[in-house]
Amino acid sequence: EAQVTQNPRYLITVTGKKLTVTCSQNMNHEYMSWYRQDPGLGLRQIYYSMNVEVTDKGDVPEGYKVSRKEKRNFPLILESPSPNQTSLYFCASSLSRNSNQPQHFGDGTRLSIL
Amino acid sequence: KNEVEQSPQNLTAQEGEFITINCSYSVGISALHWLQQHPGGGIVSLFMLSSGKKKHGRLIATINIQEKHSSLHITASHPRDSAVYICAVRFRSQGGSEKLVFGKGTKLTVNP
Numbered sequence: 001e002a003q004v005t006q007n008p009r010y011l012i013t014v015t016g017k018k019l020t021v022t023c024s025q026n027m028n029h030e031y032m033s034w035y036r037q038d039p040g041l042g043l044r045q046i047y048y049s050m051n052v053e054v055t056d057k058g059d060v061p062e063g064y065k066v067s068r069k070e071k072r073n074f075p076l077i078l079e080s081p082s083p084n085q086t087s088l089y090f091c092a093s094s095l096s097r098n099s100n101q102p103q104h105f106g107d108g109t110r111l112s113i114l
Numbered sequence: 115k116n117e118v119e120q121s122p123q124n125l126t127a128q129e130g131e132f133i134t135i136n137c138s139y140s141v142g143i144s145a146l147h148w149l150q151q152h153p154g155g156g157i158v159s160l161f162m163l164s165s166g167k168k169k170h171g172r173l174i175a176t177i178n179i180q181e182k183h184s185s186l187h188i189t190a191s192h193p194r195d196s197a198v199y200i201c202a203v204r205f206r207s208q209g210g211s212e213k214l215v216f217g218k219g220t221k222l223t224v225n226p
Binding site: 042088090 | 158
């Protein structure tokens, strides 16, 4: 089954403790992206990657890192999480950066930073 | 900066009604997406448009590039259509990178 898999689905942690949210897709997609969703603000793009070893900042990249060493994986890293990073996070992928390709979303990761 | 405005924010309808959700944006775009987010949180891509009109089942999406406006229509609405509908536009920023900007969503509730 074609899917985007995020782990963990839920995480409660404390300020400053490094964490990684994994994202994996099995569709051989080139383009992958991370978003956060906050009440009243909607979805905002954190980082995206157009292919292996090619990443770029979205609208809200501060406090996050990403890597794209393999095509299928695009982990989101919070080196020193803070409470303002408490949010619902979505990973998405599409076949290419071409604007007529649909995005496939993961089920979301709810992070709470205390 | 590209702004994406959706209206209405909330919409309540009776089963069977024709639904329209609107999306306006402020700069030239390469594509517009309509997404559906169910109460459980999962997001599904419904349509991508760069011109004209697309139809899938009871859903119809239109875009007017000149007026920078798109509409999502649902015919014969059903309670299972209850969800948040999100408009997103893809555009090229001044730095040359492609950005995806989302509207805040329209919460649709269809009552039986």
